[in-house]
Amino acid sequence: MTPPNDSSDSSPDVPKDSAAGSGDASSRWSDLDRPPLDAGALRRALIREGGLWTSLDVVPDTGSTNTDLAARADSLPEGAVLVAEQQSAGRGRLDRRWSAPPRSGLFFSVLLKPDDVPVERWGWLPLLTGVAVAAGISRTAGVDTALKWPNDLLVTVGGDERKAGGILAERAGSVGGGGVVVGIGVNVTLRADELPVPGAGSLALAGAVSTDRDPVLRAVLRELERWYGVWRAAGGDPGVARLQEAYAAGCATLGRVVRAELPGGRDVTGEAVAVDGDGRLILATEEGVREPVSAGDVVHLRPAGG
The missing domain is CATH 2.30.30.100 (SH3 type barrels.)
Structure with missing residues (x-):
């Protein structure tokens, strides 16, 4: 996943959908304002026959969802989604590092395999993801999210533009078996006293009407599925898919x-x-x-x- 605030070869050795152990700061109920994601409900809402999303796992913590998913890219079908409640080695472009409190945001990666699209057009995937994330956030949280080229998500806090999220796309796996892992990180409930740098922000600080992460994640993944389908049907041509137009309209x-x-x-x-x-x-x-x-x-x- 990419850091909203600016490689291992195995997936995290934790049970799927479990929460961090109780009795410490990482307990699933240690912050009642930040409840854990409901993996079962997310699967029921998003995974369907003929749809893009084929699996969805939620882990309590890991180093990087991008690293974990990339290590399994050859063996997983397209549409795998890995979500972490906390990351210890989140990273973005040029390996910039980031961390955030547990369950304070959405930190996840998806595996895409657009084999029928020319590789030279795969560079549109992070821009496409930005359009999808902005649309999903606007619909569920009521926050206008602008796109800073090439991979940042901006919100307005007190009249100032703040970085509230980011996107990182990486080639993964072998030719013919891998694909692209796209990591997304969005600060949802990060508080003013938790900001790692003055230029950071969150949906809560931007006046979100809701900070329930489950519907935000569902909306983002549905928008991503929709835009990815349109782009792929157009052979990756951003003009024909009207993706180029949509990105320009939201690009700050x-x-x-x-x-x-x-x-x-x-x-x-x-x-x-x-x-x-x-x-x-x-x-x-x-x-x-x-x-x-x-x-x-x-x-x-x-x-x-x-």
Whole structure:
């Protein structure tokens, strides 16, 4: 899973759907404002014949759901979902680390195998996931979530934009047997005194009408299934699937002057004017050049003055 706040080769050795041991800080009832997820109810709501989701496991804690799911990518069917109530080694792009209190958010990964889509279009999967997550959160929590290219989820807290979540997509498994593991992390009930950095936020701090994680997770996975199906039916073409249009409509980066920090100390400054068909951010520089930057090349993307 990717850190909302900025490899092992085996799955966690814990019983599925169990909670952490009682009598300590990680007990499932140690914080009554943060009840555990109901894995059985989630399965009944999401797993159906002909649907995308084929399994859903909830573990009390692990290092990284992305790492665990990636280790099993060859042996699992598409549509496996792994959720952790707590992660000790959550990570995002460029291996940035993160941690959060138990049951304070949604920390999960999904396994996708879009074998019928050209590999060069798989780069749209994290952007597609961002569109799905924003839609699911808006519908269930009543919070407008903006997308910061390429993988951040932003909410407004006290008039300020805060990072409340993130997305990390990684190739996993062997050619022909693996796929892509997409990790999602969203801070749901993180409190002001728990913020790891000033720029972090949560759905609760953004004024969510509900912080019940079960319906939020169901809504996000349903939106992800819907968008993934449309994108796949279009052969991964983001224009035909109208994914490119949907992403641009929710992208807070577009229209702003930003500085893209690239490997080797090089940077590019310009107005973000578009996201192209390959998922790259197009910057219009003062020299009149339109320069595309890809997510894999960007070390940091910051406001031009910051």
